[in-house]
Amino acid sequence: AQSVTQLGSHVSVSEGALVLLRCNYSSSVPPYLFWYVQYPNQGLQLLLKYTSAATLVKGINGFEAEFKKSETSFHLTKPSAHMSDAAEYFCAVSDSGEFGNEKLTFGTGTRLTIIP
Amino acid sequence: ETGVTQTPRHLVMGMTNKKSLKCEQHLGHNAMYWYKQSAKKPLELMFVYNFKEQTENNSVPSRFSPECPNSSHLFLHLHTLQPEDSALYLCASSQTTGGSEAFFGQGTRLTVV
Numbered sequence: 001a002q003s004v005t006q007l008g009s010h011v012s013v014s015e016g017a018l019v020l021l022r023c024n025y026s027s028s029v030p031p032y033l034f035w036y037v038q039y040p041n042q043g044l045q046l047l048l049k050y051t052s053a054a055t056l057v058k059g060i061n062g063f064e065a066e067f068k069k070s071e072t073s074f075h076l077t078k079p080s081a082h083m084s085d086a087a088e089y090f091c092a093v094s095d096s097g098e099f100g101n102e103k104l105t106f107g108t109g110t111r112l113t114i115i116p
Numbered sequence: 117e118t119g120v121t122q123t124p125r126h127l128v129m130g131m132t133n134k135k136s137l138k139c140e141q142h143l144g145h146n147a148m149y150w151y152k153q154s155a156k157k158p159l160e161l162m163f164v165y166n167f168k169e170q171t172e173n174n175s176v177p178s179r180f181s182p183e184c185p186n187s188s189h190l191f192l193h194l195h196t197l198q199p200e201d202s203a204l205y206l207c208a209s210s211q212t213t214g215g216s217e218a219f220f221g222q223g224t225r226l227t228v229v
Contacts, residue, residue: 032215043120043206043220051215090159094215103172104218106159 002027002093006107014115019063019078021110023091026072032094033074034104035065039087047089050074061085086114119143122207122221129197130229137192137224139207145219146212148190150182153204153223165190166212197228 007022025031032051036044048059055067061084065076074091091107120141129135141148150162164172165184179201181193190207204225208218 034217036220041222041225043122043222044208045220046217049215049217103161103164104159105161108158 002031002095002105004091004093004105004107006089006091006110008110009108010111010113012113012115013081015083016080019076019081019085019112021076021089021091021112023065023074023076023107024072025074025091025093027093033065033067034092034094035059035063035074035076036090036092036106037061037087038090038109044090047076081112081114083114083116086112088112120207120209120219120221122205122224124224125222126225126227128227128229129194131197131199133197134193134195136194137205137207137226139190139192139221141188141190141207141209141219141221143209143219145209146187147210148184148187149208149210149218150190150192151206151208151220153206155203159206163192194226197226199228202226202228 003026005024034049035047037047038044047063048057050057050067058064063078065074067074088109088111090109092104095103123138146167148165152160162176163182168184179196183191204223206223207221210216210218
């Protein structure tokens, strides 16, 4: 079974500082990996996804993630945090189902707080 | 209207009530999902529908009954719920192609009293 582990349920960074949110996955096959963001009282919005085309994936809002097979990691980074980045972030791995649909397995999430 | 729409956004119900959650997607996707999001827990996949057919039920109690009349609409019928069923229920849809991302609705915040 596939799984993801997000290290750190809460991360605080100062405005303008580097954001690093960690995600490690477990998968028996080359995975599809996703990062989603959730703002309060909202659903999940896709930030970026890895589908084996390139190991460095750029997403929305200045975020990017690097797939490292040797480390089974897919950490999310942003060079300079903005107040609007405060949200909960979820890493997910996909087990493409029998019918080709995505059965996403999510991590427990990391709440990002930005310090003014 | 575009994307995935869920109604109602908030629902309070007693343990003896019967209510339904509705989800509609305007993206032309063929797969739809129900997820449960509880505090301090990972998102839990509840049900998966492909081309209107249920293809997955993750050991969900029978007090939750899904219905998918067509590829654009998904319902979750609720009856005799328990307080521990209080959570955010998220609907999502995707293409039936490997690597396709899921698009989520804003969720229904359910409180069982």
